[in-house]
Amino acid sequence: MSADTTSIPMGSGRFDLSGRRALITGSTQGLGLTLARGLARAGASVVINGRTETKVGRVVDTFNVDQLAAAALVMDATDVQGVVEGVQRIENDGRGPIDILVNNVGIHQRAPLAEMSNAAWDTVISTNLTSAFTVSREVAKGMLERKAGKIINICSLMSDLGRPTTGNYAAAKGGLRMLTRAMAVEWAGANIQVNAIGPGYFATELTRELVSDEKFNAWICERTPANRWGNPDELIGAAVFFASSASSFINGQILYVDGGLTASI
Numbered sequence: 001m002s003a004d005t006t007s008i009p010m011g012s013g014r015f016d017l018s019g020r021r022a023l024i025t026g027s028t029q030g031l032g033l034t035l036a037r038g039l040a041r042a043g044a045s046v047v048i049n050g051r052t053e054t055k056v057g058r059v060v061d062t063f064n065v066d067q068l069a070a071a072a073l074v075m076d077a078t079d080v081q082g083v084v085e086g087v088q089r090i091e092n093d094g095r096g097p098i099d100i101l102v103n104n105v106g107i108h109q110r111a112p113l114a115e116m117s118n119a120a121w122d123t124v125i126s127t128n129l130t131s132a133f134t135v136s137r138e139v140a141k142g143m144l145e146r147k148a149g150k151i152i153n154i155c156s157l158m159s160d161l162g163r164p165t166t167g168n169y170a171a172a173k174g175g176l177r178m179l180t181r182a183m184a185v186e187w188a189g190a191n192i193q194v195n196a197i198g199p200g201y202f203a204t205e206l207t208r209e210l211v212s213d214e215k216f217n218a219w220i221c222e223r224t225p226a227n228r229w230g231n232p233d234e235l236i237g238a239a240v241f242f243a244s245s246a247s248s249f250i251n252g253q254i255l256y257v258d259g260g261l262t263a264s265i
């Protein structure tokens with residue numbers, strides 16, 4: 001039995017997010033903020049998430065000034081009860097359910113594995129992987145009832161490749177790639193498409209120290225076939241694609257936006 005796709009608008013309409021609501025975790029700065037702005041410009045009403053009220057409120061104000069629909073969700077994605085209550089607050093605020101979830105929140109705590117503390121391991125796994133499970137579980141409850149939803153996990157080229165001092169981050173992002181597949185196969189029958197985006201090297205808060213390191217910067221430009229760092233806006237297309245009806249029969253995939261890095265030896 002094939003799903004009814006006749007209601008999906010043709011052409012660019014397939015990428016139109018009007019009438020949809022998108023929660024992007026960790027969206028007060030960096031790639032999360034860029035993705036939130038991109039989804040809003042594609043028509044979605046967005047929910048800006050962060051842990052501090054001032055930062056979240058300031059970002060929501062900028063969206064409203066730009067006449068982009070935005071609401072605030074002050075929530076620590078690693079706090080289970082906080083996530084349960086936070087998702088419920090949004091789902092019941094009268095501005096519509098969460099149709100699109102972008103699990104973006106992530107941190108780095110680099111160290112050689114032989115010197116890495118369990119605290120550094122636990123914090124990165126909890127923030128970059130476990131939070132995606134918790135938030136997705138809570139948001140999926142409504143999506144399963146409505147038999148519709150989009151979940152996009154922000155993975156990394158480190159879902160497949162390692163680099164010294166990033167063992168906790170790579171383990172988390174590798175796990176997130178497999179969690180993407182696990183969610184996809186469990187929820188595809190309820191018309192929930194779960195996919196992932198794997199960014200290559202982008203200049204953000206997470207990579208600030210790397211960008212300013214001349215040797216590392218030269219290595220990235222040589223190692224990346226496109227011979228440059230990515231511009232965060234270059235991730236928006238993949239996010240709109242996975243958030244829209246243009247990807248209605250795509251499940252469990254990862255799309256690398258990396259200038260060809262993972263395609264090369």
Ligand code: GCO
Pocket residue numbers: 108110155156157158163166169198199200201202206207210
């Ligand atoms: C590093 C970088 C990478 C990138 C990102 C690429 O330490 O090598 O921070 O981890 O930030 O993960 O997707």
